[in-house]
Amino acid sequence: MGETTGSAGQGGGTAVRTGYDKLLSDSQRWNYAEISDLDHIGAIEGGVDGFAAMIFCSQSSTRGPVVGPDRKDMRVAKKDPIPGCAALQRLVDECSTADPGHGNDVSTHEESPLCLVDECSASDRAHCRNDRPQKESALEWAIAIDSMDDAIHIVDSDLRVVRCNTAFAQWCLKLGVPAEVVGRGLLDALPFLPPSACDEYRYVLDTGRTLVTKETMRVGAGDIATETRKIPIVREGVVSGVVTVIRDITQLRRAEEALRKSEATARAIFNATTDTVVLVDREGNILAVNEVGAGRLAKRPHELVGANIHDILPPGIATRRMEKCDEVVQSRKHVRFEDERAGRIVDNSLYPVFDAAGDVCAIAVYGRDITEERKAQEALERIFFLSVDMICVLDTDGNFRRVNPAFTRVLGYENKEVTGRHFLDFVHPDDVQATVREVEQRLSDGSPTTHFDNRCRCRDGSYRWLEWAATYIREEGLTYAVVRDITDREDEERKALEESRERFRSIVESTSDWIWEVDANGVYTYASPKVRDILGYDPEEVIGKTPFDLMPPDESERIGTEFRAIVQARRAFERLENCNLHRDGRLVLLETSGVPIIDKDGNLLGYRGIGRDVTERKQAEELRNYSEQLEKMVDLRTRELRDAQDALVRKEKLAVLGQLAGGVGHELRNPLGVISNAVYYLETKLSDADRAIKKHLALIASEVQHSEEIVSDLLEFSRTKPGKKEEIAISVLVAQVLERYTPPQKVKVTITMASDLPLVFVDSQQTRQVIGNLVTNAYEAMPDGGELFISAHAEDSAVRTSVHHQGERDRPRAGGFKNPGPGQRREYYGRERGR
Structure with a gap:
């Protein structure tokens, strides 16, 4: 269905908007009854949510011949008063009471629930000529309704579709239903409706009350949410039809769902914070409060909404809060203050809330309980002032921003002599480069300094060793440092180091092992005096040589290959046996162990280890092995002799056993023969004996046979002939x-x-x-x-x-x-x- 059209001459129709423009400019004798494009005019009552009163016009289902300006088909439905549209209501009332007194030049719709007028009387036409503004208003309403996005259609009391606008025709096409629905039954024309839709229309027809429903329909790959209003058409107190307005509320539904989720998220955030959040108006009435705020007053949020802060807070605190609220209203800026109640310190932040006109309509209050935080700050301050270690704060340029009293006790400077000065001004010149390198490295990677030592100048010109632990807080642009005086510890460590060196020297000189050290190229850089006793060389003669210079050529090649693999893997080795040449030319067998020397950058500096003379031990081991081998050989020969003796004894025992078995066998055969004969005799004499006796005789005969076989085996065993x-x-x-x-x-x-x-x-x-x-x-x-x-x-x-x-x-x-x-x-x- 396209735009609504009416009869306008032979051969076709003229668009309503085009006809409307023409009617408004035509100077001929056109009166209200001569508007041929308005086939039907119905009054539709407005509903809620912005559904205004409207006039609905549609194309008639049949058309008559072309008529002149004196004969027009005016089909009007009488309606109850239309709010806010008195002129329109008067037009509907007048058209509803017109006198149908002319012929049949124009087709009518007897089946329509609307009151139809075939032709207006002369007085009606005269009235219409004098009421041109009403005519123009009706036409404007007709055009507006047909151009509406809402889908509109009318059904009569028999639930037949009698009218629809363009939007409804497009709606039908969207749902795969032919747009030609006028004149068809409701469910036949609109198969997408459920059977319960007829019950809804009957309800409106029976009660005369508007019915509003919401539905969700599947269209293509998605769903469309709709709101449907079924509005009764009442004429002379009788409901003759129903106007149905369908509005697509998909976007509205999505917006509502998004709003609901947004409100739920906001509510969750509102209640998730550990701070008190309250929204009050300018008079101090609570508009909203979160769970935390209500809980601190032992209330639920709904119990506080609507209450005034004077009703729930002590008078002094309430008065001060209202003064701060007034300050926010007057200044239109954020206000922050602290107050205390019941031993708790609260940090309050008040923010203005503006309405559409830009005026402060409410105040948002954020209250944070900072009691524990304040206690922690006070504890930190006590630590800062009472610490035996020096504590300081430096800015990004390295200048002291704050120092504690320990600086005066350790270095002798007053606070004002240190604050504002660069920390390198106090560092020993020999330690400046290392200190700068440490600071730059920690600033670049963001890691804290944990144990860094340097010397700092005291007020009297002396220097003390200090150990620094510092952390740079990038967000604050400050460095927090704890500095400990370790001068006494350094002195003790130096003293202990000297003692350790002396102890090491004593051990090296007294040990029976040769202690050595080589560089990364395998050249001796240290040799203990014990090398003189082991190889006959002085330590000075060994330094500068390699271990392979002291070995025979074949041993040097073997050990060199093995040692290169050890160096390549940077692994330790132990008890590596190697043959060395003594100064006098004899061979000395050494057992060598060593570990790699690695610097802090991971570079291999060399190896350090010991060499032990195991020549005598190896000779002793060889003698012991030879002795053990001799013992094994003696044991073997002894065992062979013992086995031969045991075999001989076994053979003698077997011979005796054979003789015994032969004698026993002969002695047993005679009684077994007697038993066998007796059984045979009994079987002969007792041929008619019962089955049990025969069974037992057969059993005796079988066992006698088995015993004879055993005796035969014994006799066979006693014989010396092979099997x-x-x-x-x-x-x-x-x-x-x-x-x-x-x-x-x-x-x-x-x-x-x-x-x-x-x-x-x-x-x-x-x-x-x-x-x-x-x-x-x-x-x-x-x-x-x-x-x-x-x-x-x-x-x-x-x-x-x-x-x-x-x-x-x-x-x-x-x-x-x-x-x-x-x-x-x-x-x-x-x-x-x-x-």
């Missing part, structure tokens, strides 16, 4: 053993063997017996169940097999054996049966 060896896999032997000795139900067997294990050359029967003994021992050791582990791996030219178990109630135990292969000794280890 029958063969190549066989360990895994086969383990499988045969587990097949013979089935694991109990609660015992889990885990076998770990490499797939590429070589075959072993062993007596398979004896090996099975060894593995079987280990396995059955493990079973017996785990009555409550557990896990049996059998593993084998290649080790050098042998295969090592291990058997160990983990019972439910005991710790892991292990056993194993090793068969080194053909022609080598068999080795077995494990736990004994029953352990």
